[in-house]
Amino acid sequence: SPLSGLTNLTTLDLSYNQLTDISVLSGLTNLTELYLHSNQLTDISTIVGIMPQLKVLMLFDNPITSLQPLLPVLQNGKLLHYVKDFDDVFKKRYVERLEGIFWGNNPFQTPPLEVVEQGREAVLRYFERKQYGAKELLLYEAKIVLVGEGGVGKTSLNCKLRDCKAKLPPSNARTRGIDVATYSFNYNGNEYTSYIWDFGGQDIYYSLHRFFLTNNAVYIVMARSRDNDHKFDYWLPNIRLFAGEDNPIVAVYNLFKGFQNSPFSIDEYKKNFNLSPRLFSINLSKINDDSVLRDLVTELHHRISQLSHINKPIWDNWLEVRNHLNSLVKKSVFEISHDKFADICRQYDVKEAEITDLGRYLHNLGVLLWYHDKPLLKNMVVLQPTWVTKAIYRLIDDKRIAKNNGHFSPIDTDRLWKGEEYANRKDELLLLAVQFKLCYEQRDLPNHYIIPARLSANMPPIAEAWNDKEGIYIEYRYEFMPHGLVNQLTAVQHKHLDNDSHAWSKGVVLHHLRTVAKVCVKEDTIRRTISVSVAPSKEATSLMAIIMDSMDDLHRDFQGIAVSIVIPCSCTKCKGMDYRKATVFDYDKLRQWYKEDSRKQVTCNESNTTFMAYELLECIGQGISSKETERRKMAI
Numbered sequence: 001s002p003l004s005g006l007t008n009l010t011t012l013d014l015s016y017n018q019l020t021d022i023s024v025l026s027g028l029t030n031l032t033e034l035y036l037h038s039n040q041l042t043d044i045s046t047i048v049g050i051m052p053q054l055k056v057l058m059l060f061d062n063p064i065t066s067l068q069p070l071l072p073v074l075q076n077g078k079l080l081h082y083v084k085d086f087d088d089v090f091k092k093r094y095v096e097r098l099e100g101i102f103w104g105n106n107p108f109q110t111p112p113l114e115v116v117e118q119g120r121e122a123v124l125r126y127f128e129r130k131q132y133g134a135k136e137l138l139l140y141e142a143k144i145v146l147v148g149e150g151g152v153g154k155t156s157l158n159c160k161l162r163d164c165k166a167k168l169p170p171s172n173a174r175t176r177g178i179d180v181a182t183y184s185f186n187y188n189g190n191e192y193t194s195y196i197w198d199f200g201g202q203d204i205y206y207s208l209h210r211f212f213l214t215n216n217a218v219y220i221v222m223a224r225s226r227d228n229d230h231k232f233d234y235w236l237p238n239i240r241l242f243a244g245e246d247n248p249i250v251a252v253y254n255l256f257k258g259f260q261n262s263p264f265s266i267d268e269y270k271k272n273f274n275l276s277p278r279l280f281s282i283n284l285s286k287i288n289d290d291s292v293l294r295d296l297v298t299e300l301h302h303r304i305s306q307l308s309h310i311n312k313p314i315w316d317n318w319l320e321v322r323n324h325l326n327s328l329v330k331k332s333v334f335e336i337s338h339d340k341f342a343d344i345c346r347q348y349d350v351k352e353a354e355i356t357d358l359g360r361y362l363h364n365l366g367v368l369l370w371y372h373d374k375p376l377l378k379n380m381v382v383l384q385p386t387w388v389t390k391a392i393y394r395l396i397d398d399k400r401i402a403k404n405n406g407h408f409s410p411i412d413t414d415r416l417w418k419g420e421e422y423a424n425r426k427d428e429l430l431l432l433a434v435q436f437k438l439c440y441e442q443r444d445l446p447n448h449y450i451i452p453a454r455l456s457a458n459m460p461p462i463a464e465a466w467n468d469k470e471g472i473y474i475e476y477r478y479e480f481m482p483h484g485l486v487n488q489l490t491a492v493q494h495k496h497l498d499n500d501s502h503a504w505s506k507g508v509v510l511h512h513l514r515t516v517a518k519v520c521v522k523e524d525t526i527r528r529t530i531s532v533s534v535a536p537s538k539e540a541t542s543l544m545a546i547i548m549d550s551m552d553d554l555h556r557d558f559q560g561i562a563v564s565i566v567i568p569c570s571c572t573k574c575k576g577m578d579y580r581k582a583t584v585f586d587y588d589k590l591r592q593w594y595k596e597d598s599r600k601q602v603t604c605n606e607s608n609t610t611f612m613a614y615e616l617l618e619c620i621g622q623g624i625s626s627k628e629t630e631r632r633k634m635a636i
Contacts, residue, residue, distance in 0.1 A: 238480075391417055476532070
């Protein structure tokens with residue numbers, strides 16, 4: 001091999017080469033950096049022999065199923081770093097200067113992906129258990145999620161999936177919030193338990209989808225023949241944003257009372273989404289029309305059997321803990337403290353160091369909810385996720401709260417969360433709602449809260465009078481805009497509300513606590529944009545940096561969100577135009593150009609005026625050199 005003689009080589013990049021064999025690297029013992037990402041590698045045993053000097057190993061985007069070959073180097077202290085995309089690689093390697101093994105988009109089975117996600121220590125504990133002969137069993141549980149507009153027949157399909165002869169619910173029946181039903185079946189000799197999550201399709205529920213559209217699930221997207229708009233353009237991107245792009249999706253077309261409005265095809269959607277090849281057109285109102293239903297059930301069973309966590313082993317005593325938690329749910333115990341969870345783990349000889357591993361594993365599978373990384377929530381383990389979802393939906397869906405423009409008090413929570421099910425748990429539920437960015441405490445009224453999604457749609461006078469042409473302005477443009485982003489921003493930054501009336505359902509005006517700086521943020525769902533306009537002041541750029549940081553944090557909750565930031569040209573001609581017609585500059589491109597050439601210039605298409613790239617960045621508080629300094633000036 002041409003490489004065999006390069007024994008003093010320290011850095012080698014073999015990415016993007018479709019490699020399946022790297023045995024030729026065995027003699028390169030002086031390597032310190034090895035880039036093998038985006039290949040077809042499955043066997044990485046050769047790497048162990050060249051690891052003594054290796055500080056950086058890029059393995060992401062390879063079909064590697066086992067970390068067993070790397071166990072010796074992990075035992076010697078090499079760290080594991082998960083990267084979700086190339087921006088993440090750049091940040092962790094070149095900004096944070098991390099060293100170790102970088103992985104991502106690898107279908108690990110040994111250990112299971114849920115263990116690898118927890119890092120090096122969890123991986124070492126897994127192999128230690130395996131070494132001492134711990135037994136592994138299989139978990140055949142899955143989640144089916146029904147989504148679609150209100151009234152398309154989701155509840156009817158839910159009934160039919162569990163019993164093809166079941167009577168349909170009344171035509172005026174609507175799912176209020178969410179219903180979850182258990183559906184058991186045998187497939188290829190294995191007994192499966194699945195949970196069908198039936199979501200209400202009304203608009204007010206859209207802001208809650210991000211909590212319950214999860215990975216490791218099969219999705220059914222429904223449309224109805226009598227409707228002109230099936231909203232697949234909303235539901236399919238939502239599933240991908242919240243759950244990732246690997247979850248299988250089955251499309252069902254309800255021939256409402258046999259009515260066929262117009263030919264309907266999913267061919268275009270199959271190009272971009274993980275859709276089953278067939279569109280299942282079914283007349284749910286026709287009791288004897290069960291041939292398509294049988295085909296649909298067969299497809300669902302197959303798709304569930306192919307989910308990544310099915311057939312993955314789980315330690316026998318972990319499964320015993322899982323069964324113990326199930327028995328508590330059957331006794332209507334829906335939430336316990338983490339201390340209680342730990343005690344249960346100890347009953348089944350789960351080691352102290354593995355208690356966290358097990359909690360995170362079950363959370364990742366959707367079996368329970370445990371927000372270990374949130375200090376205010378980490379002592380709360382929710383054994384029945386629907387216990388939380390139903391409570392939150394009651395709050396969002398309540399007519400009195402809606403009539404009161406989203407304002408609620410302890411009187412309302414006592415009314416909505418009553419009975420033994422929620423006894424002595426109202427504070428925890430409210431804390432969850434706040435942490436989920438669904439509501440915030442009123443400025444001058446303790447224990448009184450506001451749900452921004454339920455605020456009036458009318459702009460307050462301060463927003464009506466706002467002049468975007470003054471101060472500094474940017475615009476977020478989305479390929480697909482998640483519902484309620486500005487509501488979340490309002491909840492996060494509510495302490496900067498000068499008056500509670502300055503927020504409405506599509507925007508907010510914030511006044512920084514320590515300065516005179518003010519910002520108006522508005523959402524335009526038709527244009528799929530969010531505008532950020534900061535009024536003129538000495539601290540305007542600092543406030544813009546704070547808002548952009550908050551938006552960055554919100555965007556991290558979505559997988560692969562496609563958003564660009566544009567900065568309008570500041571020439572006299574563009575200043576006098578509508579921003580939608582003015583020349584705009586892409587923020588990311590400006591930063592890229594500046595890094596490549598600090599004297600890079602850009603030109604306005606309207607006036608031919610020339611600007612330095614860094615000038616446009618500096619004017620919104622995002623200069624390469626000054627960004628962190630500006631942020632520190634007004635740290636919140």
